[in-house]
Amino acid sequence: xNLIRYEDPExxxxxxxNRLATxxxxxDRLFGLNTPRxxxxxxxxxxxxxxxQDKDNVVVKVELPGxxxxxxxxxxxxxxxxxxxxxxxxxxxREGESYxxxxxxxxxxxxxxxxxxxxxxxxxxxxxxxxxxxxLPKAEEAKPKQIEVTVS
Amino acid sequence: xxxxxxxxPACNAARKESYLIPSVNLRETKEAWLLEAELPGVxxxxxxxxxxxxxxxxxxxxSNGITGFDTVYRESREADYRRVFELDxxxxxxxxxxxxxxxxxxxxxPKSESVKPRKIEIGx
Numbered sequence: 134x135n136l137i138r139y140e141d142p143e144x145x146x147x148x149x150x151n152r153l154a155t156x157x158x159x160x161d162r163l164f165g166l167n168t169p170r171x172x173x174x175x176x177x178x179x180x181x182x183x184x185x186q187d188k189d190n191v192v193v194k195v196e197l198p199g200x201x202x203x204x205x206x207x208x209x210x211x212x213x214x215x216x217x218x219x220x221x222x223x224x225x226x227r228e229g230e231s232y233x234x235x236x237x238x239x240x241x242x243x244x245x246x247x248x249x250x251x252x253x254x255x256x257x258x259x260x261x262x263x264x265x266x267x268x269l270p271k272a273e274e275a276k277p278k279q280i281e282v283t284v285s
Numbered sequence: 286x287x288x289x290x291x292x293x294p295a296c297n298a299a300r301k302e303s304y305l306i307p308s309v310n311l312r313e314t315k316e317a318w319l320l321e322a323e324l325p326g327v328x329x330x331x332x333x334x335x336x337x338x339x340x341x342x343x344x345x346x347x348s349n350g351i352t353g354f355d356t357v358y359r360e361s362r363e364a365d366y367r368r369v370f371e372l373d374x375x376x377x378x379x380x381x382x383x384x385x386x387x388x389x390x391x392x393x394x395p396k397s398e399s400v401k402p403r404k405i406e407i408g409x
Contacts, residue, residue: 182358183358184356184357184358187353198324198387199386199387200387228312229313230314233310235309236321245358262325262347263389264326
């Protein structure tokens with residue numbers, strides 16, 4: 134049952150998938166299982182992604198534990214934000230006998246439509262505690278404006 | 286001799302809080318068991334590792350989400366992480382060490398000296 138988080142740039146389509154994910158977690162908990170959460174059917178690894186906004190910024194957060202900064206790449210193209218990368222198995226983790234391997238290694242790629250026009254030249258990104266945070270300042274024309282009504 | 290670290294499921298069934306089960310990798314070398322757990326968003330101060338009898342409990346607390354912002358779309362979960370492991374008898378619980386690297390908790394569970402293979406010389 135891995136039909137979760139199939140990457141769909143249409144934000145309107147995510148709700149049923151979200152419900153399925155919740156259902157699966159409930160089933161997992163009931164039986165004490167831990168089915169890998171980060172496998173998508175079509176694209177290997179699909180790390181959890183959040184999008185937030187306030188009046189000045191759009192903030193995108195992605196859960197990418199155990200990566201190196203250099204392994205993550207971020208790009209903007211025609212209003213779509215793409216985040217991709219590859220997590221490699223570290224050399225030191227090859228020794229010994231493996232009993233459990235639940236962590237995913239390999240490539241991921243996520244593309245999303247942003248909720249507002251942003252100033253692509255001023256995008257910043259930070260990586261801390263395994264969370265990538267991309268801050269995208271909204272373009273001036275996308276910010277809400279108060280329009281004074283003058284009564285003559 | 287028991288050589289497997291057995292996992293104890295559903296330890297939190299009776300609790301009101303719900304936890305996410307972190308994904309782990311577990312390896313055994315000659316000297317130690319090595320456990321890696323994915324705890325994205327958890328920093329050093331949010332990790333709690335307790336050993337009681339032969340059970341090791343990992344808890345990762347985090348404050349995710351951001352205040353003052355509207356959520357447009359969300360896949361991450363609010364809950365904290367917890368997972369319980371049964372310690373192999375070969376583990377020297379007093380020497381367990383841990384470090385945190387970009388959301389990955391790395392635990393080293395050394396084997397006690399008495400279970401390491403050693404050669405016994407025949408006396409004169």
